[in-house]
Amino acid sequence: MNTTFKDILDIFFRYLRYVIAFSVIVLGCTLIYVYGAKKVYTSKAQVLIRLGQEQMGSMQFLNNARNVYVTRREQELKNEEKIFLSDRVITAAATAILGDDARDPKTLTSVKKYLSDKLEVKALFESDTLSISFEFPNPYVAKGILDILITKYIEHHIGVYENAKELSFVKLKLDESRKKYDEALQKYTAFIDSVQIYDEKQIEFLVEKSNNLRTDLGNARAEHEYHVQKLRRAEEELKLLQPYEKYNSVEVINDRRNKLKSKLNEASLEKQNLLQKYTPESRLVLDINKEIETLQKLIKEEPERVVDSVDSRKNETYWTIDQTVIDLKTTIAGEEGKIASLTQELKGLEEDLSRNAHDYQQFTLLKKDLDLAKVTYEKYYEGFLESDLRNMSKAEQVTNISIIEDPSLNYIPNWPSKKKLFLFAGAFLAAGNFFLVMLLSMLSNTVTNPSDLNKQFDRVPLGTIPLELVPAKAGEPLSKQAISNIVAPNVRGVDVGLDYYEKNLKEFQRLYINLTLAGENEKVFLVGRSRPGEGGATISFNLAAFMANYLGKKVAFVDYLPSRVTATASGFEPVLDGKFQKAEISRVDCYRYVESRQFRHDDLKEKYAQLDILREEYDYVFCNIPPVKDSADLVFLNYHVDRILFFVEAEGTKLQVIKYNVDTLIQYGFSKISFILNKRRFYIPKFLYKYV
Incomplete structure (x- = not known):
């Protein structure tokens, strides 16, 4: 296909x-x-190789048994490429990079191998240049290493000539000055990182803060001394007094009357002040007169109560001094804490200033050493290396090499x-x-669609039943349980959960039409399957219910298994001499076979002979039996059924198992076998399915 x-x-x-x-x-x-x-950065440079006219000829040499003509120009560029990659240049560069660590042979060898692996030199014959690149995880290091490699390559050419000793001496001085500069820079950097040096503004601020602290400390000590003396005098006075004293007096209990008198005195004074500014007829004077009259009236109404008593009472002077002593002690304790805090802060500030003075002296010395080392290094580098080496190169005729592109600093990683x-x-x-x-x-060796069955067995399935996801329980989300696995409820006369045909009328209508077209006058159908759970009993019962409810057919469902259709339903009554139990479910007469010693059949033919009786009574009869591999009575069923409806679970039943069961049925004499593909999944989305 x-x-x-x-x-x-x-x-x-x-x-x-x-x-x-x-x-x-x-x-x-x-x-x-x-x-x-890990990111890898590449630094690139180009070196121009100037070749004379005498080098522009050609030469012939034998290579791999062939005569190869190569211009001297190309050969010279190839030689320069080999020189750049030579062990001498690589070793010199590795030694310069490692410094003192180059004494270790293993370290030197590993660095040389790394340089050889990451260094790429390519001769460009069109422009007489060497394109050089070096890879490293750090762009600055990549640029520095490539600079060292180019320098060692140029030094290799210079060292070939006679004045190599002078160059070596200059290089030795340059290395010594560089080493001293690095040591001074390391000491200076380490000191700066570990010590904080204050500038002039910070020093002025700290000195001013120190002076303020001394002033505050002197004031606090003076106040403390004053309060101590005051406390000493109060304690001496307190020793001369008693907490309580005896007295004989008249106590006047008229607090409210005294308050009214006090207010009357205040009003009288206010009246005298107003008369100095205003006339007696003014509004303010009249108001104060009215207030005085009201207060006098209230005083008359408030009688004076007098009580004679002899008693002991608190000595107010004693307790006043005692409270003063307590307040002075509290004040003195707070001042002592303040004095201690100010003393500690002043001590820390003075130590900080002293330490900064010492550190500043050391900082000055290190800065002078660094400046001196830098000046010395720049002197050798600029004066000797750039000028003298350039003059030496010209003197020694090292003019065929020039750097036309310095090592680049590439911030974009190439990998x-x-x-x-x-x-x-x-x-x-x-x-x-x-x-x-x-x-x-x-x-995958399972059946997924009808074409697999048609291709393997040359049989087009009578119908394809889709897989429908249903809720496992009310209120829960959809589960992956197929509709054909729903357990029937124990209620007589209901759909036992098998109303699937009502939701898929088109599929069952198509299945009924194909079933009637498959063979004429076929009434008894055997439900076959490879294993339990493929939905044979449920789908066949739904087909029977469809025929009974929508087509008005009289349909029987005979269950020899028993299956979920009849096992969990109730209301069955004995029929056919007690060999079967009968109940009506969804207008379908369901017969359930009764296994009992009393009715054990000596002849298995009699067990299935009831199908012939039901054939005469019903339009259609569906017979449900165990899976083919578990059914031992197929040889007898061949005489009573017209067609086998073999149910196949999509993506669940293997083709080998189906073939084995179909071959078994054919061996038992079943020739009319029709497939029904159940639980088929449709993976293509609906919005796309309609276009394909």
Whole structure:
């Protein structure tokens, strides 16, 4: 059979979860590598090689048994390339990089190998130049190492001539000054990092703060001394007094009357003040007169009460001095804490100033040493290396080499390259997903669609029943339980949960039409399956209920298993001499076979002979038996049934198992076998399915 675009889409969406998982893994690994891999930066430079006219000829040499003509120009450029990559230049560069660590042979060898691996030199014959590049995780280090390599390459050419001793002496002095400068810079940097040096403004601020602290401390000590003396005098006075004293007096208990008198005195004084500014007829004077009259009236109404008493009472002078003593002690304690705090702060500030003075002296000495070392290094570097070495090179005719492009400082890493990695990941993702889907589809040996059955057994299925997801319980989200696995409730006369045909009338109508067209006058159908749970009993009962309710047919469902259709239903009554139990479910007469010693059949033919009786009474009869591999009575059923309805669970039943069961049925003499594909999943989305 030809594979259509629809089949390809079905396969793709069937394994979509594997495709998504594989894609997530690949993309995740790509992102981790892109953002987690160590970045590599490349520094590039170009060196021009000037060749004379005498080098522009050609030469002939034998290479691999062939005569090869190569211009001297090309050969000289190749020689320069080999010189740059030579062990002598690499060793000199590694020694300069390592310094004192170059004495270790293992370290020197490993650095030389690293330089050789990361260094790339390419001769450009068109421009007579050497293109040089070096890779390193740090762009600054990459530029520095390439600069050292080019320097050692030029020194190699200079060292070939006679004045190499003078060059070596200059280089020795330059190295010594560089070493001293590095040591001075290291000491200066370490001192700056570990010590804080104050500037002039900070020093002025600290000195001013120190003076203020001394002033505050002197004031606090003076106040403390004053309060101590005052406390001493109060304690001496307190020793001369007694807390309580005896007295004989008249106590006047007229607090309210005294308050009224006090207010009257205040009003009288206020009146005298007002008369000095205003006339007696003014509004303010009249108001104060009215207030005085009111107070006098209230005083008359308030009688004076006098009580004679002799008693002991508190000595007010004693307790006043005692409270003063307590307050002075509290004040003195606070002042002592303040004095201690100010003393500690002043001590820390003076220590900080003293330490800063000492550190500043050391800082000055280190700065002078650093400046001196820098001046010495710059003197050798600028005066000798740049000027003298350039003059020496000219004197020694080292004029055929010049740097036309200094080592570059590249801030953009050349690896990992996001563009290249994502392109590679996309290509790998497409190819990997394609092979993954192909592998899974080839490894899958289950039936997925009607075309698989038609291709394998040359039989077109009578119908295809889709898989419908239903809630496991009321109020819960959809589960992955097929409708054909619903357990029937124990209520007589209801649909036992098998009203699936009402939701899929078109499928059952098509199934009924195909069943009637498959053979004329066929009334008894055997429900076959490879294993339990493929939905044979439930779908066949739904088909019977469809015939009874929508077509008005008289249908019987005979259950020899028993299945979920009849096992959990109630209301069955004995019939046919007690060999069966009968109940009506969804207008379908259901017969349940009774296994009992009393009615054990000596002849198995008699067990299934009841189907012939039901054939005469009903329009259609569906007979449910155990799976084919577990049924030992197939040889007798062949005489009583017209056709086998073999149910296959999509993506659940293997083709080998189906073939084995079909061969078994054929061996028992069943020739009319029709497939019904149940629980089929439709993976293509509905909005896309209608276009394909």
